[in-house]
Amino acid sequence: MNAAIRGVGKTAIVEYGMEVLGFNAGYSGLINSDYIELKEAQLSGILTLGGTILGTSREKPFKIVAEDGSDNHKPEKIIETYKNLNLDCVVCIGGNGTMKTAHLLSQEGLNIIGIPKTIDNDVWGTDVTFGFDSAVQIATEAIDRLHSTANSHQRVMIIEIMGHTAGWLALYSGLAGGGDIILLPEIPYNIRSVCRNIEKRYEEKKPYSIVVVAEGIEHPKYQSAANYMANTIEAMTGIETRETVLGYVQRGGSPSPMDRILATRYGAFATQCIAEGCFGTMVAIRKNELTTVPLEEVGGKLRLVEPDLGLIQKARKMGVSFGDD
Numbered sequence: 546m547n548a549a550i551r552g553v554g555k556t557a558i559v560e561y562g563m564e565v566l567g568f569n570a571g572y573s574g575l576i577n578s579d580y581i582e583l584k585e586a587q588l589s590g591i592l593t594l595g596g597t598i599l600g601t602s603r604e605k606p607f608k609i610v611a612e613d614g615s616d617n618h619k620p621e622k623i624i625e626t627y628k629n630l631n632l633d634c635v636v637c638i639g640g641n642g643t644m645k646t647a648h649l650l651s652q653e654g655l656n657i658i659g660i661p662k663t664i665d666n667d668v669w670g671t672d673v674t675f676g677f678d679s680a681v682q683i684a685t686e687a688i689d690r691l692h693s694t695a696n697s698h699q700r701v702m703i704i705e706i707m708g709h710t711a712g713w714l715a716l717y718s719g720l721a722g723g724g725d726i727i728l729l730p731e732i733p734y735n736i737r738s739v740c741r742n743i744e745k746r747y748e749e750k751k752p753y754s755i756v757v758v759a760e761g762i763e764h765p766k767y768q769s770a771a772n773y774m775a776n777t778i779e780a781m782t783g784i785e786t787r788e789t790v791l792g793y794v795q796r797g798g799s800p801s802p803m804d805r806i807l808a809t810r811y812g813a814f815a816t817q818c819i820a821e822g823c824f825g826t827m828v829a830i831r832k833n834e835l836t837t838v839p840l841e842e843v844g845g846k847l848r849l850v851e852p853d854l855g856l857i858q859k860a861r862k863m864g865v866s867f868g869d870d
């Protein structure tokens with residue numbers, strides 16, 4: 546996120562001589578008019594830092610009914626901030642929720658440009674979001690490290706990767722880490738098929754397996770998807786099974802070089818879009834070319850893994866199971 550803030554800000558200041566404000570904690574900062582002025586000094590030295598110097602929140606201003614039942618007037622407050630500060634454009638950086646709000650704000654008449662950021666890689670309209678590459682790297686390294694225990698102790702190792710609705714992260718890290726079974730929210734699995742695959746490997750003198758599960762796969766009420774898998778596989782196969790839930794580790798730390806470049810490209814391009822007055826859009830990458838997509842096309846949609854994706858077909862032919870065979 547910092548690389549994108551820097552990309553927007555430095556291009557705005559250095560190339561276009563614009564003034565830049567940074568709102569603290571996402572949409573909360575716009576609601577409460579809580580901001581700082583971003584000069585070159587604030588934008589220096591942040592490229593390599595994970596997270597965001599501005600902080601973030603899960604604020605959804607258009608959820609208009611507050612907990613006590615009263616209208617919270619948050620969209621009106623945002624419009625007030627926009628007008629009081631004489632803003633020319635708000636750049637909204639985030640995933641699907643952020644883009645949905647960005648679209649609604651643009652419908653209210655504000656000049657908005659979205660930049661797609663999420664480790665889930667599931668924003669509609671673009672081929673890739675930043676955050677994804679860094680998270681794939683961390684998750685892959687975690688899977689790599691599980692092979693030692695799997696092989697030495699001859700166990701089934703379950704690892705749960707983030708992704709409630711979209712399985713991109715589990716798919717990519719699962720394939721890169723040599724997972725034997727990969728379970729995604731988009732591909733309904735059969736627990737008997739999962740166990741059969743593990744037993745088959747056992748019979749083939751491979752008495753260890755790595756099972757990569759996305760956190761969002763359907764499962765009966767257990768602590769987590771990994772916990773359900775570990776308990777059920779051990780009970781059904783009799784093979785010792787252990788679980789790991791990677792959690793927030795996969796969402797933090799210094800971003801990968803590819804993510805820094807991607808966020809910089811997106812940020813600089815977003816500022817170019819401001820200068821050209823190309824509002825109500827999200828910057829996107831298609832076939833490695835920067836482009837824009839109307840926010841109305843993006844809001845409320847998800848880019849999910851298609852079960853017949855070429856990569857999945859190839860993996861199946863190499864013996865990877867997706868729990869449905």
Ligand code: F6P
Pocket residue numbers: 603640663664665707708709760796
């Ligand atoms: O949307 C990105 C994401 O990282 C999901 O993969 C994950 O399930 C979720 O955020 C966790 O959200 P929170 O930070 O609100 O717990």
